[in-house]
Amino acid sequence: MIFYKLFWVFTKIGFWGFGGGYAMLSLIQEEVVDRNSWMTKQEFTDLVAISQLTPGPIGINTATYAGYSTLIHAGYSHPIAIVGAGMTTIALCLPSFAMISVISYFFLKFRSNRYFSLAMDGVRPISLALIALAALSLTNGDNFIDYTSPILFITAIVCSVRFKVHPILILLGAALVGLVIY
Amino acid sequence: MHFKLFCQFTKIGLFTIGGGYAVIPLIEKEIVNQGWLDRTEFYELLAITESLPGVFATNIAALVGYKVSGVRGGILAALGTVIAPFFIVILVAAFFGKVQDNPYVVKVFKALRPVVVGLIAAPCYTAFKANKMTLKSLIIPIIALILMFFFHLSPVWVIVFGCVGGILYHKFKGEQRQLPKN
Structure with missing residues (x-):
């Protein structure tokens, strides 16, 4: 039961x-x-x-x-x-x-439909906003506890975007940094 | 092929730290950069996922898996995402009930949390690049972000507006464009 x-x-x-x-x-x-x-x-x-x-x-x-x-x-x-x-x-x-x-079935089926493809053109720029929203919703006092938090935040972005470091390596690096500095 | 897909998503699941959105940079690195999935399609799937209920991480995994190799791919990708977290949670529940009070764990997570937010924010840049957006066209995602973050408009509506906007824009311009080949 x-x-x-x-x-x-x-x-x-x-x-x-x-x-x-x-x-x-x-x-x-x-x-x-x-x-x-x-x-x-x-x-x-x-x-x-x-x-x-x-x-x-x-x-x-x-x-x-x-x-x-x-x-x-x-x-x-x-x-x-x-x-x-x-x-x-x-x-x-x-x-x-x-x-x-169900959605995947239709997604594959309508991929070559003109209107569907135009709609997807409109959706793709929105995905940028959705990613930003996800990050923004986590930018709070629980995740950013002191002045080093923004530094870590920016370092992670730079490592990822500029130097294309793998996210897993960045996470492992951050774990080590945490053990040392806190 | 299926086994490899499952393994990729197991790896992604193992490093999904700080909530479901952390899969975005991992999928980008492990699936899109490896050529399993077209980058523009990834952003479309991302938008579709945001309009679905349920767990973001398994939903995007299932959609990506489905796109890569059908129903079986979808099931394996979703299962792969949860298998490692599942056993870790069981282990913690059975043996390490008070892991959250461990001083080392506390230290590591103080540094990890802002880094995770950074990693989630980083794909904004690749989305900007991949969609060949200009600074002027950033106005669309910015408006979308303001509507969702400050006015708490549901992402579902923003995505619907995006679809309608995409169709109307091209209708209005009367522009002939190439359809993507299926």
Whole structure:
């Protein structure tokens, strides 16, 4: 029963979660903490903190963690909880994945359609704004904590744009810098 | 081919630090620069992803995977993106419940966070270059950004305006243009 409930709840979140991972968190909190009492507010805060520290999309990490810890709390064994965590993770991706299958089909089909191609000409400059918006929405006090933060921010852009350093190398470099300077 | 795609996205998933948007520079480096996907198509897919609900990272992965090698590519790319984060979250949940309080982890993330924002901002420049935009044509993304950031207009609407704008602009100019070959 709890498996069915978990699957349904995360499918629902995947369907209504517009606006990226952070927007999705409030939906997850509403379902997991307020409605179903699968975890406490404190646990949820810890969960968000852990999701931010581990690699991967925040929404996915939160779904995995919530699925796992909910089943452990309900008294299930570790292997069953891991299976449950896989289920909630997939449930979260399922609605948009179904839409993508349909969209991709039409995208390939209409690629040579005149109007579709004109529409895409109009969309491409917008993608610049979408990327900028993503960066801008993360430019806040949580990510920029002191005067070295903007320096690190600019250094990352220069390394990436000017010197074409691979993002993975930049991330590893930043981790080392953090260990040294903080 | 499929296996390689899966591995590429596993690598991308492993370094998706600080939320889903961090996949943008990684996909650009690992998929677009390797010639798996046309750069202009990447920006189109990016805009489509922004108008979908759900997890940004797995959605863009699925769309890119689908474009590269069909339904199976889409499923493998999305799975690849989540597989590493999934097991890391399970490990943390099972054994390292208080990882967020570890002093070394705190140090590393203080430096990583602004760098991630920088890496997300950097593709703005490549998008500007790849779309052969002039400084004058920057007005469109700037208006789009102001509408979304300050007036909280949903990206879905901005993308719809972009589509309509692209069609109207060419209709108005009555310009003959080459269609992309499929």
